[in-house]
Amino acid sequence: MNKGNSLVKWLLLVASLATPLLWFNAFPLAPPFDCNDILFEGTYLVAALVAYLIVRRLQNTVLEIGFAALTVSLLLDLLDEFTKEPAPWSTMIPNLLEIGSMLTIALGFYVSQRRLEGELDRSQRARVSLEESEDRYKDLVEHTEALICTHDLQGRIQSVNQATVERLGQDRSVLLKSTIRDILAPEARDQFATYLEEIQKRGAARGLMKVMTGAGEVRIWEYHNTLRTEGVPAPIVRGVARDVTE
Numbered sequence: 001m002n003k004g005n006s007l008v009k010w011l012l013l014v015a016s017l018a019t020p021l022l023w024f025n026a027f028p029l030a031p032p033f034d035c036n037d038i039l040f041e042g043t044y045l046v047a048a049l050v051a052y053l054i055v056r057r058l059q060n061t062v063l064e065i066g067f068a069a070l071t072v073s074l075l076l077d078l079l080d081e082f083t084k085e086p087a088p089w090s091t092m093i094p095n096l097l098e099i100g101s102m103l104t105i106a107l108g109f110y111v112s113q114r115r116l117e118g119e120l121d122r123s124q125r126a127r128v129s130l131e132e133s134e135d136r137y138k139d140l141v142e143h144t145e146a147l148i149c150t151h152d153l154q155g156r157i158q159s160v161n162q163a164t165v166e167r168l169g170q171d172r173s174v175l176l177k178s179t180i181r182d183i184l185a186p187e188a189r190d191q192f193a194t195y196l197e198e199i200q201k202r203g204a205a206r207g208l209m210k211v212m213t214g215a216g217e218v219r220i221w222e223y224h225n226t227l228r229t230e231g232v233p234a235p236i237v238r239g240v241a242r243d244v245t246e
Contacts, residue, residue, distance in 0.1 A: 008061060008064045008065055008068050009056070009064075011068065012052070012068040012071060012072070015068075015072050015075075016071075016072075016075065019072065019075055019076070019079070020075075020079060023076075023079045023083065024079075024082075024083065026085075027083035027084065027085040027089070028083060028084060029082055029083055029084075030082070030083055030084035033081060033082060034081060037081050038078070038081045038082075041074065041077050041078040041081055042078055044074050044077070044078075045071065045074045045075055045077075045078055048067065048070050048071040048074050049071055051067055052064070052067040052068060052070075052071055055067045055108075058112060060108050060111060060112050060115075062104060062107055062108040062111050063104075063105060063108025063109065063111070063112060064108070065104055065108070066101050066102070066103075066104030066105035066106075066107070066108050067101070067105060068101075069097055069100055069101035069104060070098065070101035070102070070105065072097060073094050073097035073098040073101055074098075076089075076093070076094040076097065077094055080094070141161050142161050142162045143162065144161065144163065145163055145242075146161075146163065146240055146241070146242060147161070147163050147164045147167060147221060147239075147240070147241040147242060147243065148160070148161040148163070148164060148238075148239065148240055148241075149161070149164055149180075149239045150236050150237060150238055150239065151179070151180050151236070151237050151239065152234065152235070152236060152237070153196065153199075153200060153234075153235055153237070154179070154196075155179040155180040155181055155192065155196060156178075156179050157175055157176055157177075157178055157179060157180065158176075158236060159176075160172060160175050160176070167213070167219070167243060168183060168211065168213050168214060169213045169214035169215050170183075170213075170214040180192065180195075180239075183211050183212065184209065184210060184211055184212065185210035185211060185212045185218045186212070187210065188209060188210040199225060199227050199237055200227070203226065203227040203229075204224070204225065204226045204227065205223075205224075205225050206222075206223060206224040206225070207222075207223065208220055208221070208222055208223075208244070209221050209223055209241070219243055219245045220243070220244055220245045221241040221242065221243055221244065222241060222242055222244045223239060223240065223241035224240055224241070225237050225238060225239040225240070226238050
């Protein structure tokens with residue numbers, strides 16, 4: 001809560017306590033009292049207090065001032081039911097206070113609307129900026145010479161970049177239905193379980209791997225893979241490699 005909201009709260013509290021004391025000290029009681037009018041004025045006052053408490057959660061000082069002023073004006077209307085006071089105090093002052101509170105409330109809603117529009121505009125700009133950043137990143141990954149892929153902890157391939165697709169000579173759709181073990185050369189597949197154990201235990205793994213292309217050619221890739229566990233629904237392995245076949 002900001003200082004403005006806290007100040008309004010304390011001013012309303014002081015006004016609620018001091019106004020009745022000053023009012024009854026300044027103006028004489030005028031029985032008999034109209035219980036129906038007192039009930040209605042009291043109900044309006046309670047409703048205004050509840051509305052004020054709700055409005056405070058919006059963190060809008062202007063709106064809070066408007067509802068606080070409205071509450072004080074309704075308090076004066078209630079006090080007027082118990083006393084006989086000069087005309088300005090029974091009509092003009094409460095009415096002016098109510099008019100001022102209504103105008104302030106309208107201004108407060110306008111401020112809230114403008115603030116919301118500003119937040120939506122900033123959110124929209126941030127979303128567009130994020131999309132542009134993601135697009136640049138995807139373009140970089142797709143057009144780099146590095147062999148990049150991701151896979152889960154069972155070795156199922158989640159993504160591959162264009163360089164990997166071209167080096168393996170297989171369609172992307174086929175690779176995305178395969179595992180890392182499937183693209184290894186037959187003599188290297190028995191090492192796959194050891195690799196998965198290492199990546200899960202240490203969070204990283206590096207070395208040389210033999211892969212077999214779609215044409216049956218064996219290539220040697222130097223890889224450096226890392227495990228990502230934060231910010232993703234399930235752990236995923238990021239793989240980066242380069243062809244070092246001589």
